[in-house]
Amino acid sequence: MAASSTPKTLVVVDHPLVLHKLSLMRDKNTPSAVFRQLLREISLLLAYEVTRDLPMTTQKIETPLTEMDAPILKGKKLVIVSILRAGNGLLEGMLDLLPSARIGHIGLYRDPVTLKPVEYYFKVPSDIGERPVIVVDPMLATGNSTAYAIQKLKDAGARDVRLVCLLAAPEGVKRVTADHPDVPIYTAAVDSHLNDHGYIVPGLGDAGDRMFGTK
């Protein structure tokens, strides 16, 4: 599905550059340093799509030749919320494109047996309800972590929430869409299925471990 200016529930950003870089990330022989760099590069392209429908206004400026009503972003700066740890890989690239964005962090890890999220940190801007919010986490597997994180953000006041992930499983898309039908999902690919341990197949393995070399 091509990205467009109309918000959709699921936007697959299947641009050739994104898909090429994603294939390099999937390769198990790709080292951590390259993996992180590729994630950073892809995040720029995903940021471009998720911000496509941000509200605009105009401001009078003078070019060297004349006055004009120049288009600028309207309203308060957006918030990027990273689901730790792996979300930081997408966050860093997005900040290259959105350097004035406010930043929130939600610390979650997935219990390997129950596959339920365990929370260890939560800090977001107090006026999150007045800003567009982009939640970032490279992996949407069961959707338990992301659905939980979005609910926490809504409880904190967030009203305009979008999700950016790198890879999604159909199970995760279904879960987030059921719990949060108002939240559009932007991803580079929707893979085949989850294995018995809740890993995305074909996937890329454990994103956090591959980013930080912890396995």
Ligand SMILES: O=P(O)(O)OC[C@H]1O[C@H](OP(=O)(O)OP(=O)(O)O)[C@H](O)[C@@H]1O
């Ligand atoms: O959709 P789910 O089934 O909830 O799985 C996805 C979650 O698992 C990974 O995090 P992980 O628990 O490995 O934590 P980490 O980022 O610290 O490695 C990933 O970054 C997501 O947050």
Ligand SMILES: O=c1cc[nH]c(=O)[nH]1
């Ligand atoms: O495939 C998966 C599933 C959950 N978390 C990951 O990092 N990878």
Ligand SMILES: [Mg+2]
């Ligand atoms: Mg992990």
